[in-house]
Amino acid sequence: MLLVFGLTAVFRTVSEGTFHCPQCGGDRAYRRRTGRRWFSLFFVPLVPLWRLGQNVECRACRRRFAVSALRTPTAQQMAAALPAAMRAAAALVLRAGDPSDGTARARAIDTVAGYGEPGYDDAGVETDLELRRDVLEREVALAGSQLAVEAKEWFLAQVVRIGLADGPLGEGERRVLHRIAELLGMSRAYALGVIVTTEGASR
């Protein structure tokens, strides 16, 4: 009798989700798979041997990638990062001024709505004002890594307008605005230009 034996790789799915497929160039479903080499007899895996690495397979194009492909943000995550960053920046600048000022809060709500979160309201402002500074700063930095130069400038100008809503900028507000600019990846001189221009336009 002829024995047919060999080595077979068997993969099983360990998790599923949505990722940015480098091949399709968009948000796609993926499955994360882990593999093991088996000793097989008559093409039936019999004895488990060594483990193979994990990989990620795109359900659309079937291409496989290293697990590090999951680190790239999806388009949906990027779209959500922007209003989250504006919420955070608004909370930072409100806190540096008068966080109870109604005009400033209304300006913050309008601005966040303009950045794609129309449901944002006073309760949302209240929640964001409670968050730790490093949490808020991380949200701003995340968006900063994705924005083009012009979009950063516009973002900062919007935050300056929130700061101006309760009256002229105080020292604390200026410090926070420069910190936000730094998190966005803007130079200090560039940020100063945007702040001064926005102040001038509001007079």
Ligand SMILES: [Zn+2]
């Ligand atoms: Zn794909």
